[in-house]
Amino acid sequence: MQESEIQTKRTSEYSINPLILSRWSPRSMTGEELGDDDIMSLFEAARWAPSSFNNQPWRFIYAKRNTEHWDRLFNLLVDVNKTWAKNAALLAVVISRKNFEFNEKPARTHQFDTGSAWENLALEASSRGIVAHGMQGFDYEKAKTELGIPADFEVMAMIAIGKRGSKENLPTELQDKEKPNDRKALKDIIMEGTYRS
Numbered sequence: 001m002q003e004s005e006i007q008t009k010r011t012s013e014y015s016i017n018p019l020i021l022s023r024w025s026p027r028s029m030t031g032e033e034l035g036d037d038d039i040m041s042l043f044e045a046a047r048w049a050p051s052s053f054n055n056q057p058w059r060f061i062y063a064k065r066n067t068e069h070w071d072r073l074f075n076l077l078v079d080v081n082k083t084w085a086k087n088a089a090l091l092a093v094v095i096s097r098k099n100f101e102f103n104e105k106p107a108r109t110h111q112f113d114t115g116s117a118w119e120n121l122a123l124e125a126s127s128r129g130i131v132a133h134g135m136q137g138f139d140y141e142k143a144k145t146e147l148g149i150p151a152d153f154e155v156m157a158m159i160a161i162g163k164r165g166s167k168e169n170l171p172t173e174l175q176d177k178e179k180p181n182d183r184k185a186l187k188d189i190i191m192e193g194t195y196r197s
Contacts, residue, residue, distance in 0.1 A: 009180045023126040024180040025133040028169045029162030031087040033065065038128060039090060042161065045124030051113035057097040058117040061147050064090050072146055076158065078137040083171050085135075089162035093143055094118060095153040114156055125161060133160045 006022045043060060051057060063069035065088065073091040074082065085091065096114035100107045107113075118134060125132035135158045143155050167178035 006180060010182065013186050019123055019127055023123055026131045026164055026178060027084040027133060027160075027174055028165040028167050028178055029084070029087040029089070029131055029160070030165040030169075031065070032089060032163045034089040034130070034162065038130065039064070039161075041128070042121045042124050042130070042132070046117040046121040049113065049116035049120045051116070052107060052109045053100060053102070055097070055100050055102075055107055055110070055113065056117075057107060057110040058114040059095045059097070059153065060092045061095065061149075062090055062092040073158070076138040076143050076146065077135070078139075081135055081137045081160075084169075084174060085133075085160040087162060087165060087169065088131075088160035090160075092159045092161065093138075093147060094156045094159065095149055096156050097153050099152055111154070111156065118157065118159070121159070129164065131160070131162050131164050134158070135160065 006024075010021055012021055039062075043062075046058065046060065047056075049056075049058070061073075063073040070091070073093060074085070076093070077085055077091075094114060094117075096110045098107060098110055099105060122132045122134070138158050140155045143149065143158075149155060167175045170178060
């Protein structure tokens with residue numbers, strides 16, 4: 001979707017960087033491979049996210065399509081996500097270390113910090129015209145065992161990454177969803193001084 005098309009679907013209440021407004025989560029991908037430079041640049045962007053005590057709790061376990069690792073990650077997905085993620089160039093499982101490395105005490109913001117890393121990755125992907133679609137529709141427990149994730153890490157999400165495809169590549173029931181979503185009004189998500197419903 002071109003920037004002009006985004007502008008017809010989304011309007012910010014205040015001026016923001018166009019990259020933020022144009023980032024969204026398409027499902028349709030072409031199945032083409034991505035080069036290592038593009039892939040590693042996405043993870044490099046994630047690497048520079050902020051975190052409490054610079055703990056950097058995020059880790060990404062990934063598999064490129066047409067490799068020995070692909071099925072291990074792909075088979076974690078629920079069936080509806082398999083119908084479209086099969087055309088991704090890359091799948092990644094995002095995990096987060098629950099304790100600080102320097103003292104092993106609980107890192108209360110580890111999920112918050114790992115979310116920042118995902119957002120950096122998503123924005124970098126968008127700036128390169130690459131799809132990055134985050135998902136919770138997969139088997140979290142199976143991911144822990146199949147991927148050998150240690151107990152001190154929490155499984156957070158999966159990401160499908162690839163080159164954008166036509167919405168006609170999607171099952172009919174998903175084609176209508178293949179557009180940028182709006183957001184709640186600013187007045188509904190901010191509160192000055194105290195909570196209000």
